[in-house]
Amino acid sequence: MAKIGQGDERWIVADREDGTNVNSWHWQEKDAxxxxxxxxxxxIGAIEFEDGGVRCRCTGVTxxxxxxxxxxxxxKIICGYELDLKIGYEGTILDGGKTVTGNVHFPYIADENAGEEHEAKVLAAGEGPDDRKVKEIMRxxxxxxxxxxxxxxxxxxAKGGPGGEGADPNEAKNASGDKKPGDVQSNAEKERESRTDKTAPLSQKSHTIRITERFYCRPRDVCDALMxxxxxxHFSRSPAQVRPEPGPFMMFDGNIHGETLEYVPGEKIVQNWRFRNWKEGHFxxxxxxxxxxxxxxxxxxLVQTNVPETDAFDNETVMDTTEVGWKQQIFERxxxxxxxxA
Known part of the structure; x- marks a missing residue:
């Protein structure tokens, strides 16, 4: 464990003047x-086939x-997604030439259901016999x-999405100490090409946490538990000063504190939020x-933006500590x- 005022050496990467993200150590986030x-x-949007006297084709993402x-x-790659997708389709009756249309709706494609069969509905635009025939074939x-x-x-x-093919095999070699001359330079060049914040090292960036949790209760019940x-x-087993209205708050005996900016019971909570051990003034x-x-x-x-990469002692555990805290110390309790x- 690190002493007060010092960082834990296990979590510190030596600063580099070029800000290179060597071995992808620092947290990177990409919108996918x-x-x-x-x-x-x-x-999906270009599927075509013929079956049962009907020619069907998908017409793209609607x-x-x-x-x-x-x-x-x-x-390591960590992906997250929660998507509501509709794909258009049209079907032509070969005996008669009539064409009907509709959509296939995937209401919830999410990482929590990865590998499972996702719910899907075929929604015909009309209600006639041809619409029903094409709908059944689409189904x-x-x-x-x-x-x-x-x-x-x-x-x-899961392998990296935009611009990624999974973990770079060169990173495993570097991590195990099997480095070749020029490996670090090659990674540095790739990093400079992909970065959008070329004016500052990645260690100075802030990050975003996204969490979705399910409860068997009404939204107002969870609001009351939080506000x-x-x-x-009661659930934190520690002193707290929280009121269901805009204004300052503190939880866990002051280890978490900030200001509630907006509160709509059962609908929305917005807060400036920080841990006590973050750098002074960072919310x-x-x-x-x-x-x-x-x-x-x-x-x-929950969406938490502007989360720092390091605390006041330069420990790089802030992202993990914050996300685990929400899940285990707040929502699970x-x-x-x-x-x-749930």
Whole structure:
């Protein structure tokens, strides 16, 4: 364990003047949303086939919402995605030539369900017999093909998504000490080409945490657990000063503190938020929103931006500590203490 005022040497990378991310040690984050749109268009949006006297073809991505991203640190790739996808289709009855249209809807393609069969619905634009015939063929023939495309998308994203093919084999060699002359220079050149923040070392960057948690309760119940001081002290088992209104707050005996900027009960919480051991004056921004697809089935979406890469002692565990803290010390305790377990 590091002494007070010193960093733990196990977590420190020597500063480099060129800011090179040697061996992908530092945390990198890349938005993969537009890449996802393009891959869905290629893998699913161009499917064509004939079956049962009908010629069917997918006409591309008609709607895509949500988010997708790829994080990389120490040569490891961590991807996250939660997407709502619609693919257009048209079917032509070969005996008669009539053409009908519709969409195939994948309402929830998410990393938490990777490798599983995703829910999909065929939505015909009309209600006539030809619409129903094409819809049934799309359901029986197209959906399995589209499921294969989604599975391939998930595998590609898990390997790095945009511009990535998984962990670089050279990184494993460097990590084990088997370095060749020029390896570091080659990585440095690649890093300079891919970076968008060429004016500062990556160690000076801030990062984003995204978490989705499920509770069996109403959104207001989770809000009360997070914003009522007595309930916060109950699940945290430590002093807290929190009020369900804009203003300063502190939790875990002051180890977490900041200011609530916006509070809409059951809908949204926005806070300036920091750990006590972060560099003086550095605050992240936490936005928590709530979804309730059906009564008693609540999803909590947290986005925390401007999270520092290091604390005041230059320990590089901030991202891991913060994310694990939310999951285990806050959300999991709320489930256990108040019986909202999912």
């Amino acid at each position: 949303f537009e890449w996802s749109r393009e891959r869905f268009a290629d893998l 709607a895509l919402t949500g988010e997708a991203y790829v994080n990389r640190r120490k040569g 029986l023939v197209a959906l399995p093909k589209m499921a294969e495309g989604v599975a391939k998308f998930e595998k590609e994203l 009522d001081g007595q309930r916060v002290m 992240s921004k936490v936005t928590i929103t709530f979804r309730e697809p059906e009564p008693g089935n609540c999803f909590v979406d 709320i489930r256990q203490v108040f019986g909202y377990g």
